Amino acid sequence: MGESQTRSFVLRGDVCYNRSLTEFDARRDAYVVCVDGVSQGVFDELPDRYQGLPVVDCAGRLVVPGLVDLHVHAPQYTFRGIAMDLELLDWLNTYTFPEESKYADLAYADEAYGYFAQDLRASATTRAAIFASLHVPATALLMDKLEATGLKTYVGKVNMDRNSPDSLTDGSAQASLAATCAWLDQVDGAYRNTRPIITPRFTPSCTDALMEGLGALAGERGLPVQSHLSENLTEIAWVGELCPWAACYGETYDRWGLLGGADKGARKGGADKGGATERGTGPGVTERGASKAIMAHCNYSSPEEVELLRARGTYVAHCPQSNANVASGIAPVRRYLDLGMDVGLGTDVAGGASLSMFRGVTDAVMASKLRWRCVDQSLAPLTIQEAFYLATLGGGSFFGRVGSLAAGYDFDALVLDDSGIRSPRQLGVEQRLERFCYLHGEGGRIEHKYVAGNKVF
């Protein structure tokens, strides 16, 4: 049986998904049709034209889109849930850099990435943008393991050439770029599910020369970019010292084409389909740089920086659990959404302890309420449907037509068993999804998972 046949079927269950940030569809006992890995839409009655397809009967179960983790550090999975007593820069130097140094040892990487890949496969995540370490062999090994999960992932070899410990540095911009090219030659196009993404760690770890080279590489190879931006106040001040030429932290990426292109039309087609676009500032950066970029956090972006992100179409990866654990603060997500910007959610393991994107959804809601209460009442808290949008369509569009069960989207889906969350109340489908997000770990279970129509389990 060919793949186009195995990837064509009907799921029956209680379906809910976002059509957009503001449109949420929830239907009891409905049918989602998948043909060749692409959703044909959700139907109350199965249309005649699909009667010949096999029906997977999940009556009574929730059927929702797969969740997208837009920011997660694979090598940090080994110390998730510990070492939460420091702020960002001290946390990096004390816990993170020493741990990432271990991935020079391929045996260590093999065990650690094995757990990460297995647990990610079992999680709610169907797509992820992942930081590896700076080690090329370990990063390729991670990509091998992720490829085998069936999940769709971007993986980045991390670049670092300054303010880094001797045990964790590429040594120089030239060496970092050479290692990156060698890595790309090895992995780019080598997988069905896993693709490389250009990954400067963050400005404090990368010289301008390295940034310039990475921007050029992203443009030449048509690769997307991921990094960190304006997570912590001390970090931002440090970037100001390191790059006095930049009007804002964001400009330290943008100057080299690392915030993504501004052509939203092309960009929407998928991270690696959009072309590089002209940008106005910086010497020699026209016609180069990434088509698409993710910046994690953006907790303290200045108005100028926000405008830059908006103009470039940069994706913001909101990581509420990490931002609490490392005491960074709470990002003004509502503001970014009001501006029409692309925002997704990240677990940011190990800043975040949990790999669960359901947890990410509820953390986003809770953080937004505390921000409303404690910081700024001009930004209304997120609703559960808005947070679910962030975890599906919001981050999903980075991967193409991903994050919804509406017709035309890649068929990424979860079948959720919530029968273990017991109550005498009869709840609506929408309420059951909300409850599952909060209580997935207390009686909920992911029964099946599909990525682009392929069954993961």
Added chain:
Amino acid sequence: MGESQTRSFVLRGDVCYNRSLTEFDARRDAYVVCVDGVSQGVFDELPDRYQGLPVVDCAGRLVVPGLVDLHVHAPQYTFRGIAMDLELLDWLNTYTFPEESKYADLAYADEAYGYFAQDLRASATTRAAIFASLHVPATALLMDKLEATGLKTYVGKVNMDRNSPDSLTDGSAQASLAATCAWLDQVDGAYRNTRPIITPRFTPSCTDALMEGLGALAGERGLPVQSHLSENLTEIAWVGELCPWAACYGETYDRWGLLGGADKGARKGGADKGGATERGTGPGVTERGASKAIMAHCNYSSPEEVELLRARGTYVAHCPQSNANVASGIAPVRRYLDLGMDVGLGTDVAGGASLSMFRGVTDAVMASKLRWRCVDQSLAPLTIQEAFYLATLGGGSFFGRVGSLAAGYDFDALVLDDSGIRSPRQLGVEQRLERFCYLHGEGGRIEHKYVAGNKVF
């Protein structure tokens, strides 16, 4: 075999527990000795005098004190994890009061409380202070079910005689007090594990006449008290209107002896052992009122109110998840600890979605970091050991010598299997506990649970 024999044994495992707020003991491969339900202490080598006791070998498992939920609403368990889009007063009127009204139906209560008791039994909680609804038959039924779990609990019939819907009111102060007396006559002393606690809902729901009567009842019967205090800014303003005679919200309880007695020496012996104590204000309140009281939240207590709570020895039940979900804010827990006040943790289901006190521990840490970051940098974030103290000794002392594995404490213990939280790293016992708190739902498992030396499972 007599109970004194079955309750005498040795647990072998990786032990960690608080000796106090600032003293944390973590030992690999140690022995905790239980004789007649009371801990004899933790030992690296098993002393000769205990060699005859049966050893429960939990080598490689974590052994920690049972956790204490100092504030949870049993009838709200039916809608945990949904209906999180309103602030406190609207949330009560829209979701909570209609739900609690259903407990007039004993069949509904039977199913709902059955789930609650079963899930609480399976949880990390060994002791809990629980709000029921105002219905006497349903409250007695809840107590029957809780008694059978083996957990040690206080349960309160809720009192309400104003600002309440027709479907959820005792009707008058007199009727409310009469119902409470009838309930107490039925349940007080009727159980081994479960005891009544006087439970005015909160000041907006209770007239002064009802509060006065409840204070007298607590004093006469030697019963503790639980209620809510200074959770939400709108609530506090409303109390100011309802009780213009009170200098602070706390005084609306204290005037009637409902904040507990000031005699800390007597109080430390257990909630129902301390005598009523003299208080200085209010007509005719000398020699009456509760020996011990829990006030949930205290998010916005004025300096005057804090001084009142401190003077009375009132327990503060900190409920960080609920305070985020209902957008109430974040309590200044560090301030209360610095003042030497008694503070415990509450899940506050269904303001809190999760019944897990491990989640409560990490929520307390995370909330304190966000408060430090967003509100007030004079109050340092809580450490994981401090938050674990809150969940064990902090709330445990309300129940007597409870919340530690040190010698002389009631033997409440959990045996935790963390082998499903995989990592190539070898972690210390203390780190493994921290990780379990964060990731109990992602690979952790409660293997055994003991309350006062009795095995629950």
